[in-house]
Amino acid sequence: MKNILFLTPHLPSVQAGGAKFTFLLLNELSKVAKIDLIYFKYNNETEYIVPNENINVLRVMKNSTLIKVIHTLQHPFTHPIFSVRFDFALLAFIKHIMKIKNYDLLYLDHSQMFMYGKYFPKIQKILMAHDVMAQRYERCGNWLSKKIILSKEKELMSIPNSTVFTFSEKDNSIIMKKYGIKAYSTDFFLNKDIIEAIPNNIERKIVLMGKWDRPDNLDGLIWFLDKVLSLLDKDIKILIYGKWMPKNIMERIKNDSRIEYLGFVENPYPNIANCLAMISPLFSGAGVKVKVIEALACGTPVIGTKIAFEGISKDFSAFMTQVNNSYAFAKTINTMSISVHERKEFKQKFLQKYHDKSIVKYIVLSGTEQ
Structure with a gap:
């Protein structure tokens, strides 16, 4: 050894x-x-x-x-x-x-x-x-x-x-x-929880995930709340995972019935696998984003900016939608429709190639x- x-x-x-x-x-x-x-x-x-x-x-x-x-x-x-x-x-x-x-x-x-x-x-x-x-x-x-x-x-x-x-x-x-x-x-x-998270029943929910004391993540979340949230269909729910959310943002989102802040959760992947998409509005930062890789491994499409997808193979581009403004984010979320069968097929392909x-x-x- x-x-x-x-x-x-x-x-x-x-x-x-x-x-x-x-x-x-x-x-x-x-x-x-x-x-x-x-x-x-x-x-x-x-x-x-x-x-x-x-x-x-x-x-x-x-x-x-x-x-x-x-x-x-x-x-x-x-x-x-x-x-x-x-x-x-x-x-x-x-x-x-x-x-x-x-x-x-x-x-x-x-x-x-x-x-x-x-x-x-x-x-x-x-x-x-x-x-x-x-x-x-x-x-x-x-x-x-x-x-x-x-x-x-x-x-x-x-x-x-x-x-x-x-x-x-x-x-x-x-x-x-x-x-x-x-x-x-x-x-x-990719741990066992991610591999075992299977798309079965897609709900009208989207997921944002991050370590919220990082400016890259927090700036993107604030931008989403300011620019995109009001453009979404009213039946879409927003799940937010991750610790260290600033108190002022906590106060802002707790009164919105569409948003559920869950903090750190040991195994969020069943929810991720069965949501419409993961949202990644990043405007700064570097490196490959772990949350994007994990979402793709769950068979979940990701909607994000160019920075969100940096360093990830174009082999997986079918489930990575790059958008550049709030209207494109909202339109893509509102019209997202990928079948359970397609998601399972993509998940299998991703796990085989990654x-x-x-x-x-x-x-x-x-x-x-x-």
């Missing part, structure tokens, strides 16, 4: 897209490797529960706004996206552990962990880029932040003995174009060579 030191900036959890991938990756990887885990968490979050004896939690790092500000101030010439989780005490701890234990691989999860790789040039590393920061800040940053991002991301992805992974060939192409670095892609994990790239297989079989 390989020995892996695994650093992630978030609590591994099924409650959010990126953290969910990390959670499921740890489950799968720990079946074939021994893992020492270091993760960050806020005080209001629960502890990570290890699935088996092959995962050992070495350290849980405290996370808070104050701590992130301190980390940022310690690196005034580095963009916060790379420095916000960089802790010198943790670095000293890792250096100490590296002298004691012989790791085969250092796994750095998210761009926020990449800076640690600079201090361990000799060990083999995987840099898991959940988003390509050059693209994310190209859409929302000023010229100075873009310049800093491009410079630092290239520097960190170029660390010796590193292999960069993303979630799509599109992101790989961006990394090659901007930095001249070859990256590899991996698929998301899983062909595995980061676990890469780690176990080749480690550093694709």
